[in-house]
Amino acid sequence: MDSSTFDPGSYSTLKLDLDEGILTLTVDRPEALNALSQQVVSELWKAFTAIQDSCTHDAGWPVRGVIVTGGGGKAFVAGADIREMASMGPDSAAEYARSMQGVTLLIEKLPVPVIAAVDGFALGGGCELALACDFIYASEAAQFGQPEVNLGLVPGFGGSVRLPQRVGLGPARELIYTARRIDAAEALRLGLANRVLPSRDELLAAARETLQEIAGKAPAAVGLAKQSIAGATGRPTNQGLEAEAEAFREAFTTDDMREGTAAFLEKRKAAFTGK
Known part of the structure; x- marks a missing residue:
């Protein structure tokens, strides 16, 4: 860039x-x-x-x-x-x-x-x-x-x-x-x-x-949440749920998801990298 x-x-x-x-x-x-x-x-x-x-x-x-x-x-x-x-x-x-x-x-x-x-x-x-x-x-x-x-x-x-x-x-x-x-x-x-x-x-x-x-939140997760809402807006419930499930699946591919869940379990602040 x-x-x-x-x-x-x-x-x-x-x-x-x-x-x-x-x-x-x-x-x-x-x-x-x-x-x-x-x-x-x-x-x-x-x-x-x-x-x-x-x-x-x-x-x-x-x-x-x-x-x-x-x-x-x-x-x-x-x-x-x-x-x-x-x-x-x-x-x-x-x-x-x-x-x-x-x-x-x-x-x-x-x-x-x-x-x-x-x-x-x-x-x-x-x-x-x-x-x-x-x-x-x-x-x-x-x-x-x-x-x-x-x-x-x-x-x-x-x-x-x-x-x-x-x-x-x-x-x-x-x-x-x-x-x-x-x-x-x-x-x-x-x-x-x-x-x-x-x-x-x-x-x-x-x-x-x-x-x-x-x-201060996980950047990719915020982006996926926005994507999920956009994918569900104006669509039948079943299609909206499918868009949400796909965003949920994609979140599990990120390092930030592993960091966020580990930080929660270890009772510490997460250090998100955007990966």
């Missing part, structure tokens, strides 16, 4: 800060409320591909968790880039949608946890980016919504798939059909957000604390 891929100088629309295994990825287009231009999408693909490549024992697991947030103070990500979309035809629009869908699939497949730290607007594509993350933590200033029908559009980056998975079919339909915005308290009530914090600083601190807690 090329270490320059985590160098902030490698990106023009993102800021990356890797500190003690926690990578904070900030979408940084405050002049456009961090809208997901095609360049942002391309750089998100590059960053998450680099994270994926780092999640091996050979690479030393330099990244144990990711915080995704927005810069500028007003928005997490306000949505897709409307200026760019206004000139797109059907084929180029489909390509744009599929490229961002690819980013969201990368996030879901990462073997490390990803927390969306939402402060300000998470609308349209911004809400869809957050939905692809494992957890959503929100500040009291956060606002969520899928306002695409206001523009004669529909969600294109996964909202029609992941929003029902998070909040249920009925609430998701209502949010998408009405284009209604909801605040952080309502997002928490619906199960869209995991936690609500008073301020941006407390939001980022809480996300970091959770990821540091997870970083």
Whole structure:
């Protein structure tokens, strides 16, 4: 893996800060409320591909968790880039949608946890980016919504798939059909957000604390747990159980499983290596 891929100088629309295994990825287009231009999408693909490549024992697991947030103070990500979309035809629009869908699939497949730290607007594509993350933590200033029908559009980056998975079919339909915005308290009530914090600083601190807690666990086991949940989501029970059994079997191939069980029996702290 090329270490320059985590160098902030490698990106023009993102800021990356890797500190003690926690990578904070900030979408940084405050002049456009961090809208997901095609360049942002391309750089998100590059960053998450680099994270994926780092999640091996050979690479030393330099990244144990990711915080995704927005810069500028007003928005997490306000949505897709409307200026760019206004000139797109059907084929180029489909390509744009599929490229961002690819980013969201990368996030879901990462073997490390990803927390969306939402402060300000998470609308349209911004809400869809957050939905692809494992957890959503929100500040009291956060606002969520899928306002695409206001523009004669529909969600294109996964909202029609992941929003029902998070909040249920009925609430998701209502949010998408009405284009209604909801605040952080309502997002928490619906199960869209995991936690609500008073301020941006407390939001980022809480996300970091959770990821540091997870970083102390066996890396491969965390990745397999994420894989198991993804493999079971939306599938019949028997297929979900098969995905879980396969992840359980794979855990028994790791050194960390032997270390974890030995440490438990010997009443000591486990020393996980990621093998």
